[in-house]
Amino acid sequence: MIQIKNLNVTYEAMGEGYTALENINLELGAGKTCAIIGPSGCGKSTLLKVLAGIIKKYEGVVEINGQPITPMKQKIGFIPQNYGLLPWKNVYENIRLSAKIKNKKDSDHSRELDFFVQQLGLAGLEGRYPGELSGGQQQRVALARSFLLKPDLLLMDEPFSALDAMTREEIQNVFLDVWRKYSVSTILVTHYVEEALYLGQKIVILSGIPGSISTIIDNPLFGIDDIRNHQDFFQLSLALRKMIKEDWSK
Amino acid sequence: MIEQRRGVWYLYGILILFTLWYIVASLVNLPIIPTPWIVMKNLLGIFVSKILIHGSYSLWRIVAGVILAVIIGVPAGLCMGYFPKWDRALSPIVYLTYPIPKIALLPIMMLLLGLGEVSKILMIFLIIIFQVIIAVRDGVKSIPKETYYPLYSLGATFGNIFREILIPASMPKFLTSIRVAMATAISVLFFTETFGTEYGMGYFIMDAWMRVNYLEMYSGIVVLSCMGLVLFGVIDYLDRKICHWQYK
Numbered sequence: 001m002i003q004i005k006n007l008n009v010t011y012e013a014m015g016e017g018y019t020a021l022e023n024i025n026l027e028l029g030a031g032k033t034c035a036i037i038g039p040s041g042c043g044k045s046t047l048l049k050v051l052a053g054i055i056k057k058y059e060g061v062v063e064i065n066g067q068p069i070t071p072m073k074q075k076i077g078f079i080p081q082n083y084g085l086l087p088w089k090n091v092y093e094n095i096r097l098s099a100k101i102k103n104k105k106d107s108d109h110s111r112e113l114d115f116f117v118q119q120l121g122l123a124g125l126e127g128r129y130p131g132e133l134s135g136g137q138q139q140r141v142a143l144a145r146s147f148l149l150k151p152d153l154l155l156m157d158e159p160f161s162a163l164d165a166m167t168r169e170e171i172q173n174v175f176l177d178v179w180r181k182y183s184v185s186t187i188l189v190t191h192y193v194e195e196a197l198y199l200g201q202k203i204v205i206l207s208g209i210p211g212s213i214s215t216i217i218d219n220p221l222f223g224i225d226d227i228r229n230h231q232d233f234f235q236l237s238l239a240l241r242k243m244i245k246e247d248w249s250k
Numbered sequence: 251m252i253e254q255r256r257g258v259w260y261l262y263g264i265l266i267l268f269t270l271w272y273i274v275a276s277l278v279n280l281p282i283i284p285t286p287w288i289v290m291k292n293l294l295g296i297f298v299s300k301i302l303i304h305g306s307y308s309l310w311r312i313v314a315g316v317i318l319a320v321i322i323g324v325p326a327g328l329c330m331g332y333f334p335k336w337d338r339a340l341s342p343i344v345y346l347t348y349p350i351p352k353i354a355l356l357p358i359m360m361l362l363l364g365l366g367e368v369s370k371i372l373m374i375f376l377i378i379i380f381q382v383i384i385a386v387r388d389g390v391k392s393i394p395k396e397t398y399y400p401l402y403s404l405g406a407t408f409g410n411i412f413r414e415i416l417i418p419a420s421m422p423k424f425l426t427s428i429r430v431a432m433a434t435a436i437s438v439l440f441f442t443e444t445f446g447t448e449y450g451m452g453y454f455i456m457d458a459w460m461r462v463n464y465l466e467m468y469s470g471i472v473v474l475s476c477m478g479l480v481l482f483g484v485i486d487y488l489d490r491k492i493c494h495w496q497y498k
Binding site: 077078129 | 399401403418493
């Protein structure tokens with residue numbers, strides 16, 4: 001269970017104070033997914049960084065299972081926009097890194113690791129370096145790295161936006177497959193309405209500067225097979241689009 | 251396969267240099283520029299009896315100076331790159347001392363530390379360390395912030411960040427800085443070895459010059475050049491071994 005209560009984030013730049021996030025309240029049940037959608041500069045990434053434990057200066061309550069965010073104690077997987085792979089480590093070492101840092105004592109994850117390599121279609125690529133992989137393959141590696149931990153919370157910052165349309169759909173399905181097996185609480189940031197509809201059980205619409213939540217929608221279409229080709233999907237995405245447009249032009 | 255080809259290119263380099271040398275030698279046609287063949291013959295003749303001991307001394311001084319510079323320069327550079335406070339505090343000191351011609355300090359160092367090994371090794375250390383510090387610092391500074399994020403959210407300690415990100419990320423720039431500094435270090439070594447020692451390639455070459463033994467002088471120069479080649483070769487080897495990821 002992820003709980004955010006009265007979250008305010010301010011930061012200072014050039015001697016002036018800015019409010020990045022204002023009065024954010026959000027609750028996410030364990031093992032659920034949540035898509036955050038919002039215009040650029042509305043503080044989406046800031047929100048993720050707070051949840052990732054990267055930004056530590058904030059007001060309000062941010063808790064995972066009743067515990068304040070502490071990267072040392074909890075398992076938090078964070079996939080930044082560029083996938084965050086280390087270019088000097090090959091696929092195998094990159095995936096192993098999360099387990100290496102997290103469980104220093106029992107560091108034998110080789111069987112699980114092999115399983116995830118298979119699961120995410122990375123077999124045969126273990127020895128390659130990120131520079132030799134396509135964007136989609138890099139994203140698979142990043143997913144494998146995060147899922148290997150079976151994290152308490154998985155955070156993804158525009159995870160699929162750099163991929164071409166076909167690869168994006170494919171990786172979205174890969175993500176959903178693995179997510180169904182492990183039901184990891186996931187929060188992802190996106191600027192695609194369709195992506196939010198496809199991957200988010202909850203859809204949070206952020207607006208304006210400073211960033212605040214304008215609507216939270218419980219997505220009725222989540223998890224239905226082949227939903228992307230249904231009429232409902234088109235209609236809901238159109239409605240959502242309209243809502244967002246009105247909301248952001250305020 | 252690639253290794254073999256690389257070796258062939260080195261042979262080409264040697265061949266071209268020897269040809270140029272031979273042309274100049276035959277044009278000038280004076281004992282002051284002997285042909286490469288005579289020099290090589292002389293070199294083979296005196297290598298074990300005379301040059302080996304001098305070469306070993308020079309090599310030891312360079313390697314000791316480089317290792318000392320690495321031991322101190324790499325951690326300093328890493329910390330300056332990672333912690334802005336360290337950078338603010340130390341950069342002015344580095345910038346103020348870097349441009350001082352270190353060779354000008356040689357007399358002082360010899361007075362304070364004696365004519366022995368310490369002052370020579372310290373000289374090489376001083377030449378190399380600044381380039382190492384600045385290269386490693388800039389290497390760390392050029393790492394995109396996003397690279398750290400997944401590790402931070404995993405609760406990585408500073409030790410983790412150090413091992414997994416800072417050291418490998420700064421390695422290519424570090425090796426380049428050693429390459430750049432190496433040539434200067436060899437020149438400076440030559441200079442320091444003309445004072446207060448009876449061993450080292452610098453001493454050997456200057457001594458041969460004083461004795462007007464041009465053959466031995468050229469043999470010494472060839473050995474110094476080969477020493478540089480070997481050192482550069484070692485750095486290139488390390489580069490391919492450790493930093494092969496960046497050529498992918």
